[in-house]
Structures are given as structure tokens and as C-alpha cells.
Amino acid sequence: MSRKFNAxxxxxxxxxxxxxxxxxxxxHVRDAVDMKRIMITVMIAxxxxxxxxxxxxxxxxxxxxxxxxxxxxCLWYGFLKWLPLVIVTYVSGLGVEVLFAQIRxxxxxxxFFVTGFLIPMIxxxxxxxxxxxxxxxxxVLFGKEVFGGTGYNFLNPALLxxxxxxxxxxxxxxGDKVWISNSPDAVSGATPLALVMNGHAEAMPTTWELIxxxxxxxxxxxxxxxILIGAVILLFTQVADWRIxxxxxxxxxxxxxxxxxxxxxxxxxxxxLLMGGFVFGAVFMATDPVTAAHTRNGKYLYGLxxxxxxxxxxxxxxxxxxxxxxxxxxxxxxxxxxxxxxxxNHIKRRKxxxxxxxxx
Amino acid sequence: MKKYLGPLSxxxxxxxxxxxxxxxxxxxxxxxxxxxxxxxxxxxxxxSNFIISLIRNTIPPRIRIIVQLLVVSFFVIMVDLLLQSFxxxxxxxxxxxxxxxxxxCIIMGRxxxxxxSHKPLPSLMDGVMNxxxxxxxxxxxxxxxxxxxxxxxxxxxVVPDSWYAAGYLNNGLxxxxxxxLILIGVIIWAKNGxxxx
Numbered sequence: 001m002s003r004k005f006n007a008x009x010x011x012x013x014x015x016x017x018x019x020x021x022x023x024x025x026x027x028h029v030r031d032a033v034d035m036k037r038i039m040i041t042v043m044i045a046x047x048x049x050x051x052x053x054x055x056x057x058x059x060x061x062x063x064x065x066x067x068x069x070x071x072x073x074c075l076w077y078g079f080l081k082w083l084p085l086v087i088v089t090y091v092s093g094l095g096v097e098v099l100f101a102q103i104r105x106x107x108x109x110x111x112f113f114v115t116g117f118l119i120p121m122i123x124x125x126x127x128x129x130x131x132x133x134x135x136x137x138x139x140v141l142f143g144k145e146v147f148g149g150t151g152y153n154f155l156n157p158a159l160l161x162x163x164x165x166x167x168x169x170x171x172x173x174x175g176d177k178v179w180i181s182n183s184p185d186a187v188s189g190a191t192p193l194a195l196v197m198n199g200h201a202e203a204m205p206t207t208w209e210l211i212x213x214x215x216x217x218x219x220x221x222x223x224x225x226x227i228l229i230g231a232v233i234l235l236f237t238q239v240a241d242w243r244i245x246x247x248x249x250x251x252x253x254x255x256x257x258x259x260x261x262x263x264x265x266x267x268x269x270x271x272x273l274l275m276g277g278f279v280f281g282a283v284f285m286a287t288d289p290v291t292a293a294h295t296r297n298g299k300y301l302y303g304l305x306x307x308x309x310x311x312x313x314x315x316x317x318x319x320x321x322x323x324x325x326x327x328x329x330x331x332x333x334x335x336x337x338x339x340x341x342x343x344x345n346h347i348k349r350r351k352x353x354x355x356x357x358x359x360x
Numbered sequence: 361m362k363k364y365l366g367p368l369s370x371x372x373x374x375x376x377x378x379x380x381x382x383x384x385x386x387x388x389x390x391x392x393x394x395x396x397x398x399x400x401x402x403x404x405x406x407x408s409n410f411i412i413s414l415i416r417n418t419i420p421p422r423i424r425i426i427v428q429l430l431v432v433s434f435f436v437i438m439v440d441l442l443l444q445s446f447x448x449x450x451x452x453x454x455x456x457x458x459x460x461x462x463x464x465c466i467i468m469g470r471x472x473x474x475x476x477s478h479k480p481l482p483s484l485m486d487g488v489m490n491x492x493x494x495x496x497x498x499x500x501x502x503x504x505x506x507x508x509x510x511x512x513x514x515x516x517x518v519v520p521d522s523w524y525a526a527g528y529l530n531n532g533l534x535x536x537x538x539x540x541l542i543l544i545g546v547i548i549w550a551k552n553g554x555x556x557x
Contacts, residue, residue, distance in 0.1 A: 128527055142542060146549070168533035 121220025251307025398495025509534025
């Protein structure tokens with residue numbers, strides 16, 4: 001029995017921990033920073049943004065209906081909105097993972113824990129649960145498993161799930177009804193980004209509101225302070241690489257500045273970066289070690305292009321206010337090419353050096 | 361007989377040779393244009409295979425591609441005119457893709473690989489079977505795309521209104537060409553899973 005469903009048993013046995021049973025033959029040198037620890041670090045880094053997200057979902061709801069916005073009811077309301085999302089995500093996603101591990105006779109990899117944690121954070125609070133399940137299955141199946149499972153995916157599965165919802169069911173993830181949970185008809189629930197991009201300059205929040213995150217949006221994306229706490233954790237533990245994170249902001253800022261100065265976009269450059277999912281994407285999505293570029297110089301280029309493309313998509317295409325998602329997915333596809341060019345360039349340089357030396 | 365049935369199963373032009381994929385992506389958003397397209401390609405493929413096979417010994421090898429194109433385009437124009445006169449709405453829907461049958465790699469591929477070296481009747485059979493093999497994939501893809509993307513089949517609504525009332529939504533991605541590519545990929549996956557065992 002346990003042999004037959006080994007993948008499932010093994011997954012239960014090693015759930016978020018390494019069991020004490022170890023190989024007793026010749027020694028294996030293993031680094032303590034294995035995939036489990038990396039995944040747990042990312043999840044810890046996500047917690048501040050998540051807790052704020054709970055509160056904000058409740059706050060936006062009670063604010064829209066004109067009720068009391070006390071701390072605990074808001075937090076509880078948001079938590080109850082988030083809980084079914086995360087359960088559905090894990091059940092459907094892990095179902096696919098276990099199934100494939102079983103067919104391939106492999107262990108269930110931990111890769112899905114972060115993906116399943118991220119997916120509810122980048123969805124609107126009221127998204128129908130069956131859509132979340134379909135999107136998760138699609139993302140895990142076609143983003144990851146058909147390419148060989150965790151570590152072989154070239155697209156970020158969490159973003160793929162969001163992109164699937166964005167293109168397949170646009171009515172639940174864009175427009176002005178979805179970002180505030182159970183909003184009354186009189187209140188527009190559009191994100192400020194979408195409103196300003198479509199000519200409602202008066203909907204522009206103050207910079208302070210953008211940083212604090214008391215605006216409608218995805219569950220995890222609004223509070224920049226909470227995200228920056230996560231960024232500090234990720235950078236300090238070196239789970240994420242600053243060589244990706246910093247260029248994303250640099251590229252985004254320069255492009256936003258150009259757009260602002262040429263009059264393409266009415267939003268100030270620093271506000272532009274704080275709106276929508278730019279910061280969240282830069283910190284948690286672009287830095288995914290599997291799908292990002294791997295070479296050192298490649299990482300700079302990869303990050304820079306994400307920042308530039310995200311702002312360009314936002315400004316030039318009013319239908320896609322969330323350019324960050326599309327920019328990261330696009331650069332995920334180009335990351336192997338960037339790496340290849342960097343490596344080829346390196347080889348060429350070394351060869352040239354060798355030729356110069358042999359001539360002397 | 362058995363050797364002609366290959367295109368329908370384990371030697372399918374789309375699934376094995378990955379030919380004709382572009383039109384398979386373009387015309388499969390709904391079942392009706394897909395069936396009409398499958399029919400058109402079958403007719404063009406069979407007829408041009410037959411004609412080229414008849415004159416295969418008189419075509420100078422150096423200009424054979426031109427001659428083939430000439431024959432194929434003759435039949436494509438015939439089919440296009442037929443569609444315009446009998447099923448005008450579908451002809452409108454298919455628009456440029458009927459004309460583009462000329463460039464369908466399955467047809468040129470069969471002319472080069474089969475008709476130039478076989479007798480007319482086997483060539484005709486080969487053309488029909490390859491056209492049907494192409495059509496089979498088209499119809500399967502179009503079935504799922506129309507069902508999941510529009511909730512209809514042959515323009516009749518099949519997803520009940522009560523589902524929509526309960527919150528069911530059509531999958532907009534199914535209407536877009538990328539999903540057709542993924543569906544063809546899934547069919548290839550399933551086919552390989554069966555034939556490689």
C-alpha cells in the first residue's frame with residue numbers, strides 16, 4: 001500500500017520538514033538551504049503583505065458600504081474571503097502535483113507551496129472559486145508539469161494562473177466591480193490604476209495612500225510597506241537576488257519618467273511604480289529563481305527589461321492596466337535566450353583572451 | 361486499404377508531421393467553419409493529387425512546383441466559388457483562409473511525397489485520407505473550442521441558461537488562437553501516450 005502510493009505518503013511524511021530518517025551508507029554532504037527552506041522563507045516574507053491584504057479587503061468592503069472600519073472585523077472579513085481561495089488553490093494544485101508525481105514515480109516537490117500561496121494573493125477578493133480551481137489546474141499542468149515539474153518550468157505558474165483568468169474570464173478580474181468585495185452598485189470598485197489610465201485623473205490617490213495600500217486591488221499587492229518588509233527578508237536571506245529586483249525598479253522608473261515627460265502618461269514616475277502590482281511583481285514574481293535569468297549579467301538585463309516593458313504596456317495599452325504580469329511572463333520566455341547570449345559572449349571573450357596570450 | 365488509413369490514426373498530418381497547423385488554429389473557433397474547411401481541404405487535396413498523378417510523367421522536374429501550384433490554385437478557386445454560392449455566411453467567416461489552402465503544407469507535401477510517384481487512383485485515395493485526417497483534428501479542436509468558448513455547438517446553445525445563472529462563464533481564452541495550439545498539443549500528448557505504449 002505505502003509502496004503503491006509512495007508519492008502521497010512521502011509528501012505527508014516530509015511536509016515542510018526533513019524527517020530524521022537519513023541514509024546510513026556513505027555520507028552525503030547536503031546544504032541546509034534546500035528547497036524546503038527556500039520555500040518557507042518566501043512564505044514568511046509574504047506574510048506581512050498577506051495580513052495587510054486581509055485587513056484591506058475588509059476595510060474596502062466596510063468603507064464602500066459606509067459601515068464601521070474597526071481593525072478586527074476588517075481583518076476577520078478579509079481572512080474569511082481569503083480562506084476559501086487558498087483552500088481551493090491548494091487542493092486543486094496539489095491534486096495535479098500528486099497525480100503527476102504518482103505517474104512519474106517521483107516525490108511531490110515543494111514547488112507548489114509558494115505558488116499556491118501566491119495565487120490567492122494576486123486574485124481579486126470576489127473571484128469565483130471554480131475559476132480559481134480551473135486556473136490553478138491549468139497553470140500547474142501546462143506551466144509546469146508538461147515541462148517536467150518543479151524546476152523545469154519556464155513560466156511562473158502563479159502568474160500563469162492569473163494570466164489565464166485575465167484572458168479566459170476577463171469579467172471577473174478587470175472592470176470596476178471586482179476589486180471591492182460585495183461593493184454596492186453606486187461605488188466604483190476599479191483600481192486607481194485602471195481609472196487614471198482611462199482618463200479619470202481625479203481618482204488618483206495620494207502617494208501616501210499608495211505606499212500604505214488603502215486602495216482597492218488584489219489581496220496581496222496594495223501595501224508597499226508590507227511588501228518591502230518581505231523584500232528585506234528575501235534579500236537578507238539571499239533567496240531573491242537584488243540583481244533582478246533593483247534593475248526592475250530602475251527600468252520602470254526611467255520608463256515612467258520618460259512617459260511622464262513626453263506626456264504619454266499623466267502619472268508621476270514615483271506614483272506609477274507604486275500603483276498596481278509593480279512592486280509585488282518586482283519583489284515576489286520577477287525574482288523567482290527558476291524562471292528568471294541565471295547568469296549574473298543576464299539578471300541585470302532581465303530585470304531592466306521587465307521594468308521597462310511593464311510600464312510601456314501600461315501606458316501604451318489602456319486595456320491592459322496590469323502590464324507587470326504580462327511583462328514578467330514575456331521575460332520568463334526570454335530568460336533562457338538572455339542566458340545563452342551571456343554565456344556565448346563570455347566564451348567569445350575568453351577565447352579572444354587566449355588568442356592574444358598565445359600570440360605573445 | 362490499410363496503408364491509406366494511416367493519416368486518420370498514427371500517421372496524422374497535423375499530429376505527427378505538424379503540417380497545416382496555422383489554418384487549424386485560425387478556423388477552429390467554431391464547429392461549422394471547421395467542418396467546411398475540412399471538406400474544402402479534402403476536396404482540393406484529393407483532386408490535385410489525382411490530376412498531378414495523371415500528368416506526373418509529363419511534368420518537367422525543374423518546374424514541378426509551379427505546375428503543382430497551378431493545379432492546386434485551380435481547385436482552390438473552384439472550392440472558393442462553390443462556398444460563396446452555397447454557404448455564403450461560412451465563406452464570409454473563413455474569408456482569406458479558403459484562398460490560403462493553396463499554401464497548406466499538407467497538400468504540397470502529399471503532391472511531392474505521394475502523387476508524383478504513384479498511380480492516379482491510389483493518389484486520389486491518399487488525398488482523401490490525408491484531407492480527412494486533417495479534418496478530424498480540426499473538428500475535435502473546434503468541438504472543444506466552441507463548446508467551452510461560446511457554450512454552443514453548430515451555433516446552437518448547449519450550455520443551459522441555468523448554468524450561466526449559477527455563475528458559469530464562457531472561457532474567453534478558448535476563442536483565442538493560443539488555446540487552439542494548446543489543445544492540439546494535448547491531442548498530440550494523448551496520441552503519443554496511446555501509440556507509444
